[in-house]
Amino acid sequence: MSSRFIEALLGAERPLVMEVKRRDAHGMDLISGRTPADIVTSYEAAGAPCISVVTGRWFGGTPELLRDVARLTQLPLLRKDFITRRDQLAATRELGASAVLLTAALLPASSMRTLVTAALSEGLTPFVEVTTEAELAAVPHADECVIAVNNKDIKARERDPGDIGRSLTLLPALLETGTPCPVSASAIDTPETAALLLSAGYKGLLVGTALMRASDLRAWPKVPVA
Template identity: 65%
Template sequence: MSSAHPQRFTDALLAAQRPLIMEVKLRDPHGTDLLGPRTVTDLVTRYEQAGAPCLSVVTGRWFGGTPRLLREVTAATRLPVLQKDFLTRPAQLEASAALGASAVLLTAALLPALSLRRLVAAALTLGLTPFVEITDARELDLLDDPADCVIAVNNKDIRTRERDPGDLTRSLRLLPALLAAAVRAPVSASAITDPADAARLLDAGYAGLLVGTTLMRTGDLTGWLAGLDTARAGAAA
């Protein structure tokens, strides 16, 4: 079951020295297999050893996921886990909690304002962190209190099933609005492939990044993370 503490996911992210939400995703947006010969447990262990503070698991069918994948991930780790899917009903949130999720994706662009607010409230009641995905600053106005949520800027376009290359400048453009809204944990999500870009987003003021396909595809996770650390240290020097 999910923790009764709805900020568990947020707190873990904010306390991390390297605040990367590392993602388990079976297929990329084009249908290409990402897991290969590895098991889900192999991948979770790899992320844990790399110091991930939180995990994300994509259960949406576009990416080959199922709710069973969430259960596999939460059974393999004690880290807080985000379920990424198009969740639109309170019953789906109850199922997420029962499968061990700590956070749930709510996509502002797909939900009427009243539904979004009700789902945020339902998630908090269930002890789940609402992980609200936006692509426009106006979507922040749909929330009663953005500080209750992780707010993630999606750098890709869900209308194309995220098959576009993405636009990291969207995150940079929207960051001032997130900070003005007193969002505790602004996150930049998707299309982050280069360690230098990841460092730039963190140094700009993002509290965390969600990186999926890149980390699943790299044959040298340690090297990628070291590149991020080096880029951040260089920016701080």
């Protein structure tokens, strides 16, 4: 199955999945009086290949936010939420997403197999977040998935400072899965950290809070020139 989401990210000059979310992990407002249209326009101007939309209530999200963003852009969209049931996948596609977050730390291996397979059958790209090699081993159809290392602890509601070293340590195992698009996600708080991860071999980065607060999106790095 071809994936608009993966193709867009791999072909991007600035391979950042730029995120729209209302609140950070500590409940602080990130919108600051802007509209979704304001944010989407700024992301498109900065060359975003894809946009992540947080619909999870922990971060002030709603399904309607995804629908609103889908009406504003033709870019592939990722739905970020805690997806645990097959019926949520059909709803995700109907809201306008091209990809769907599946969090390995919250799903038994049997559920991960079911949801990855079902997502692919719905035409959605599974965006699978992992934190350990054991979680990696449970991901089926890795060659059709984005596999992302989450640098934060989802069980602490991502309120920890995060550990970029996790991404650097897990990258060889990530590449061995055959995923076409290894991604590092969360705790990427500066352009310098982003540049480090891209230079290490990541094909994409998911950045949320730092971009929502950034005054200059163009300061964030492009793909390193060989």
